[in-house]
Amino acid sequence: MADQQIIMAGFGGQGILSAGRILAYAGMLENKNVSWLPSYGPEMRGGTANCNVIISDEVIGSPILNTATTLIVMNGPSLDKFENAVESGGIIIKDSSLVQRTPERKDVEVYGVPATETAFNMGNPAFANIILLGKLIALTNIVSKENFEVALKKTLPSKKHSLIPVEMKALEFGMQY
Amino acid sequence: MGEKLLMKGNEVIAEAALRAGCRHYFGYPITPQTEIAHYLAKKMPELGGTFIQAESEVAAINMVYGAASAGARVLTSSSSPGISLKQEGLSYIAGAELPAVVVNIVRCGPGLGGILPAQCDYFQAVKGGGHGDYKMVVLAPSSVQELYELTVEAFNIADRYRIVSMIMGDGILGQMMESVEFKDVENIDKADKSWATTGTQMKREHNTTTSIYIQPEVLEKHNQKLQAKYRLIEEKETRVESYNCEDADIIVTAFGTVARIVKNVIKMAQKEGIKVGLIRPITLWPFPTAEYEKYADVPKAFLSVELNAGQMVEDVKMAVNGKKPVYFHGRMGGMIPTQKEILDKIKEILNK
Structure with missing residues (x-):
């Protein structure tokens, strides 16, 4: 796809912002233009967190997304808030472990992945975000698995590099699901 | 040319200052620009520079005055309410014709307002927020790459004309990440700073930096000189896309x-x-x-x-x-x- 506009949203602490950052970094490694914009308003403290990621062949104009090609949600309130921002024909990926409600939209593709539950069973619930990115990558080919792994190395502090093989397993799970 | 990196706008401003040869930062934290101070607090000491979190914005801008008097490349950064507190110092620095770079990552006002993006400090920046007939060069980047290039340029312009350069952005530019390439920096320390108060070593007359001129004839001449400088900057430094x-x-x-x-x-x-x-x-x-x-x-x-x-x-x-x-x-x-x-x-x- 030439232009991917992704809104990722959930609770603070679920790794929403860092998942967006890894994705943007991988996009940059694909020689695409990328932007990553976090919500930095007062809602960040203890509430919802979201970020806008654009990966494009063209120069990026506004980094602010009023609409998105893909929405990834890790809690119910985020689905309520952003469901209508998805373009017709777009994609909603939800963490079905935490988001019970089915989106009402009939003109978008909806995928539920039990990301938090699976990540918990894999030994680290913090990788739920990576599982959801795996689903996104499988659906859109937005970045390659190889570049995703390099992006993990570039964005994680070196003391966390030992976790990368497990994160790649989490990504695999999401891609296969 | 270096490799492409994915960085936050605020961090890029800080890195640009370091690459432009700035080794002195004085500031006081305020959202949404605190990453600048955070980045420099770590890196400045590693490079033998000075990082001071001042007791207030007023103190910070006067520390900038001091470092600039000594001919150093110096940076301060803040967001709207903090920049308001710095206006008196900015007027003094303008009067004393000292080079300095100030970053304003604007938030919405008036008063404490909110932390989200705004451009409501345009008048303050371009019409002179402090007292007296003075100007600052105000640069308005619109991408992370441009934040790098214009921050470097802000230091060059400041030295070239002995003027304050302001980088004006907002929380979106400061908080967003984009790819950036750190191109090589030219013109570091090329400016003539023979006016700086660096100590005479008993070999020359004292240099002084001041904004006080009691004699009206002298002060009018000083103002005319400033205005001539501003006309030259209008001719040479206007940038537009x-x-x-x-x-x-x-x-x-x-x-x-x-x-x-x-x-x-x-x-x-x-x-x-x-x-x-x-x-x-x-x-x-x-x-x-x-x-x-x-x-x-x-x-x-x-x-x-x-x-x-x-x-x-x-x-x-x-x-x-x-x-x-x-x-x-x-x-x-x-x-x-x-x-x-x-x-x-x-x-x-x-x-x-």
Whole structure:
């Protein structure tokens, strides 16, 4: 796809912002233009967190997304808030472990992945975000698995590099699901 | 040329300052620019520089005055309420003709306001927020790459003219990440700083830096010298990007983040057969007046889109000088105009 506009949203602490950052970094490694914009308003403290990621062949104009090609949600309130921002024909990926409600939209593709539950069973619930990115990558080919792994190395502090093989397993799970 | 990195705007400002040879930072934390101080708190000591979190913004700007007097490349950064506190110091630094770089990652006001993006400090920056007839060069980047290039340039301009350069951004630019390449920096320490108060070592007369001139004849001469300098800067340092203006139905003026939104609007409008041009002032002062003279006969009207109640539009009106109608569209309080909203405004103007 030439232009991917992704809104990722959930609770603070679920790794929403860092998942967006890894994705943007991988996009940059694909020689695409990328932007990553976090919500930095007062809602960040203890509430919802979201970020806008654009990966494009063209120069990026506004980094602010009023609409998105893909929405990834890790809690119910985020689905309520952003469901209508998805373009017709777009994609909603939800963490079905935490988001019970089915989106009402009939003109978008909806995928539920039990990301938090699976990540918990894999030994680290913090990788739920990576599982959801795996689903996104499988659906859109937005970045390659190889570049995703390099992006993990570039964005994680070196003391966390030992976790990368497990994160790649989490990504695999999401891609296969 | 280095490798491409993915970095936050605020961190890029800090890295640019270091690469431009700045080794002194004085500041006081405030959202949404604290990453600048955070980055420099770590890196400055590693490079043998000075990082001081001052007791207040007033203290910080006077520390800047001191370092600049000694001829050092020096940076301070803040956000709107903090920049207000720095106005007295900025006026003194301007009066004493010292080079310094100030970053304002603007938030919405008035008062404590909110932390979201705004451009409501335009008047304060370009018309002189402090007392007296003085100017600062005000640079308005609109991408993370440009934050790097213009921060480096801010130091060069400051040294070249012994003036304060201000980088004016907003929380979107400061908080967003984009790819950036750190191109090699030229002109570090090339400026003549024989005026600096570096100690005479008993080999020369004392240098002094001051903004007090008690004799009216002397003070008027000092002011005339400053004004001559400002006219030279207007001639040499005005920067602007014009986009699609040659056959535009309407020319929009926007800077920083808003200019990026307008670029999307241009694409949307093209699909509907409306030709929208953009004049993006890169220097807010000096304002690119000549660009409006160049294109005044082209469009039906001009439109200024800003994150305030209508500030830059006054400079647009002066530049257009009555040749065409000038309209305004603005949002306040941290609200950002959508692309559709701007396009609707354009259609409304063109259908008049």
